[in-house]
Amino acid sequence: MGKRIDVSDLDIYYGDFLAVEKVTMVIEPRTVTALIGPSGCGKSTFLRSLNRMHEVIPGAHVEGKVVMDGQDIYGSDVDPVDVRRSIGMVFQRPNPFPTMSIAENVLAGQRLNNKRMRKAESEELVERSLRGANLWEEVKDRLGRPGSSLSGGQQQRLCIARAIAVQPQVLLMDEPCSALDPISTLAIEDLIGELKQDYTIVIVTHNMQQASRVSDETGFFNIAGTGKPGKLIEMADTTTMFSNPSQKATEDYVSGRFG
Amino acid sequence: MTEVRAPETATPPSPPVPSAPVRLGTRSLPRWAPLGAYAAGAAAAGALLLVTGFSLAGWVVLTALVGTVLLVGASRAVEGARKATDRLVTVLVTGAFLVALLPLVSVTYTVVSRGAARFDAQFFTYSMRGVVGEGGGAYHAIVGTLIITALATLISVPVGLLTAVYLVEYGRGQLARAIRFLIDVMSGIPSIVAGLFAFALFTLFLGPGARLGIMGAVALSVLMIPLVVRSTEEMLKLVPNELREASYALGVPKWLTIVRVVLRTAVAGIATGVTLAVARVIGETAPLLVTVGTTTSVNLNPFEGRMASLPTFSYFSFTQPGANPQFAVERAWTAALTLVILVMLFNLLARVISKVFSPKAR
Ligand SMILES: Nc1ncnc2c1ncn2[C@@H]1O[C@H](COP(=O)(O)OP(=O)(O)OP(=O)(O)O)[C@@H](O)[C@H]1O
Ligand SMILES: [Mg+2]
Numbered sequence: 001m002g003k004r005i006d007v008s009d010l011d012i013y014y015g016d017f018l019a020v021e022k023v024t025m026v027i028e029p030r031t032v033t034a035l036i037g038p039s040g041c042g043k044s045t046f047l048r049s050l051n052r053m054h055e056v057i058p059g060a061h062v063e064g065k066v067v068m069d070g071q072d073i074y075g076s077d078v079d080p081v082d083v084r085r086s087i088g089m090v091f092q093r094p095n096p097f098p099t100m101s102i103a104e105n106v107l108a109g110q111r112l113n114n115k116r117m118r119k120a121e122s123e124e125l126v127e128r129s130l131r132g133a134n135l136w137e138e139v140k141d142r143l144g145r146p147g148s149s150l151s152g153g154q155q156q157r158l159c160i161a162r163a164i165a166v167q168p169q170v171l172l173m174d175e176p177c178s179a180l181d182p183i184s185t186l187a188i189e190d191l192i193g194e195l196k197q198d199y200t201i202v203i204v205t206h207n208m209q210q211a212s213r214v215s216d217e218t219g220f221f222n223i224a225g226t227g228k229p230g231k232l233i234e235m236a237d238t239t240t241m242f243s244n245p246s247q248k249a250t251e252d253y254v255s256g257r258f259g
Numbered sequence: 260m261t262e263v264r265a266p267e268t269a270t271p272p273s274p275p276v277p278s279a280p281v282r283l284g285t286r287s288l289p290r291w292a293p294l295g296a297y298a299a300g301a302a303a304a305g306a307l308l309l310v311t312g313f314s315l316a317g318w319v320v321l322t323a324l325v326g327t328v329l330l331v332g333a334s335r336a337v338e339g340a341r342k343a344t345d346r347l348v349t350v351l352v353t354g355a356f357l358v359a360l361l362p363l364v365s366v367t368y369t370v371v372s373r374g375a376a377r378f379d380a381q382f383f384t385y386s387m388r389g390v391v392g393e394g395g396g397a398y399h400a401i402v403g404t405l406i407i408t409a410l411a412t413l414i415s416v417p418v419g420l421l422t423a424v425y426l427v428e429y430g431r432g433q434l435a436r437a438i439r440f441l442i443d444v445m446s447g448i449p450s451i452v453a454g455l456f457a458f459a460l461f462t463l464f465l466g467p468g469a470r471l472g473i474m475g476a477v478a479l480s481v482l483m484i485p486l487v488v489r490s491t492e493e494m495l496k497l498v499p500n501e502l503r504e505a506s507y508a509l510g511v512p513k514w515l516t517i518v519r520v521v522l523r524t525a526v527a528g529i530a531t532g533v534t535l536a537v538a539r540v541i542g543e544t545a546p547l548l549v550t551v552g553t554t555t556s557v558n559l560n561p562f563e564g565r566m567a568s569l570p571t572f573s574y575f576s577f578t579q580p581g582a583n584p585q586f587a588v589e590r591a592w593t594a595a596l597t598l599v600i601l602v603m604l605f606n607l608l609a610r611v612i613s614k615v616f617s618p619k620a621r
Contacts, residue, residue, distance in 0.1 A: 053504065056503075088509070089508035091501065091504065091505065095499070095502060096505075098524060108506070109511070111519075112506060113509075114515070146618065163509070
């Protein structure tokens with residue numbers, strides 16, 4: 001598992017508004033790639049275009065190529081539903097399904113797709129996914145309780161468990177820790193470290209320390225001004241980006257001199 | 260980028276300025292003040308009316324006026340303007356509530372007291388076939404109402420639900436706006452017009468003079484569909500977009516997301532809306548008069564012949580009571596009571612459904 005993604009000349013639009021311009025980047029398999037940059041520069045927009053969640057918004061569309069495994073995910077014969085099955089996503093705010101129990105939330109990908117599973121099989125999947133998300137010990141005695149009965153950090157890990165239960169190749173995370181306390185944040189950072197054994201991970205974060213702690217590669221997005229499109233300024237391995245970036249803007253941003 | 264910059268050094272705190280001690284709370288009227296004010300108001304109003312001639316309604320109104328003036332005046336003098344306004348608004352809100360409650364209590368009382376006389380086993384097990392004068396029942400009307408309403412629900416719920424799903428999940432631009440507008444127009448259609456529409460529609464196929472249960476059901480669904488669309492639309496809009504996105508991100512197709520996430524999350528509210536729509540049309544009389552007519556015997560087939568229903572049963576018992584009017588009028592009241600009870604049962608059902616299906620917090 002874990003696939004390489006090649007993005008080339010990707011323009012991302014909301015209607016007529018060009019939100020992100022000409023992104024070209026390579027996301028290596030089984031690495032953690034962090035995306036950083038000021039608010040509104042299009043990190044979320046770019047991330048959502050990697051699994052075709054972008055086009056869910058009316059009028060939103062992209063131009064360019066995103067190639068995974070030799071196949072352009074924006075190809076005309078590609079079903080976005082299949083793309084999303086192999087490229088999972090964790091959102092900024094935890095969003096467990098309120099009508100489902102903890103176990104049902106983990107199985108949501110299967111259940112909602114009407115996939116039949118034997119009881120033992122689904123129990124095994126629940127345990128494996130919750131262990132994978134470092135949540136098993138905390139919830140194993142109350143799998144039947146609603147997902148919304150968990151704390152925010154637990155809910156976020158539940159959402160991660162739900163995302164990995166469908167066994168994607170790639171996991172996209174949009175500021176997964178921004179609603180969490182430092183301890184839950186650490187738990188999720190540790191989890192990201194473990195998950196990269198199996199998955200390719202792309203994470204958006206506003207936290208420089210977090211980017212430097214968890215990621216192998218870092219991409220810096222920036223925006224020239226309001227109404228202008230966001231751009232990928234620079235992308236390199238994380239140590240280089242934080243110690244010796246080639247662009248002045250990157251250096252200003254990562255060192256906090258930015259305005 | 261403000262969030263990565265070190266915070267500006269704050270201005271040094273200014274030296275404390277000595278100030279008058281803060282006073283929390285003011286003098287207030289005793290707890291029994293409202294009671295006292297209205298008791299005094301009642302006495303004053305009573306005395307005044309004894310001079311001019313007593314009437315109960317006048318006394319109640321005068322008591323409310325005088326009592327309120329006393330209470331608010333006293334509050335203004337003792338507690339100050341803000342508390343006095345608070346008391347005035349409390350009085351207005353409570354008063355409005357009581358006024359709204361008045362017709363409800365009055366209707367319930369009238370229907371129960373007059374309908375109780377024939378609220379017996381015979382009423383629920385006998386039809387009016389061959390009954391003149393005493394006895395007889397509304398069994399045929401009760402099953403007629405249930406069948407017609409059930410059919411109307413069967414027609415309206417799929418149409419209404421799918422329309423609402425279209426409007427919320429798919430509809431964009433002109434078409435959606437046109438549909439919304441038509442739904443608005445439809446919800447303003449007088450019920451007799453709905454009846455005439457169904458009558459005209461079936462006349463096209465069956466010729467004039469046809470009276471069928473299904474015609475009534477069609478007429479009722481014309482009234483019911485806009486109610487279902489509107490309530491369902493509101494419920495679907497309440498489902499957070501994040502849940503839809505969460506579902507898409509798991510590789511669930513849109514239609515399954517709608518069925519298994521959106522509708523499932525909103526089902527409690529939808530069920531409540533549908534039940535209230537049923538309760539709203541179950542008492543319709545005019546459209547049934549022109550489409551279904553009435554009859555004195557049991558007819559379980561909505562596709563053949565006239566059918567009785569509770570509202571028309573009640574209506575005809577009043578307007579054409581026959582030889583012994585007293586018995587027919589008693590039956591009419593009991594039919595009305597039965598209708599009220601049915602509506603209440605539907606409301607209870609709506610509560611149970613929404614309890615069972617609503618997302619549980621713990
Ligand atoms: N649904 C939308 N419709 C139209 N424009 C949008 C929409 N969502 C975002 N945008 C615009 O796209 C641009 C990029 O937004 P995006 O959410 O990707 O920023 P971001 O880098 O994730 O910011 P943040 O760090 O605050 O999350 C912004 O100019 C924003 O106004
Ligand atoms: Mg964002």
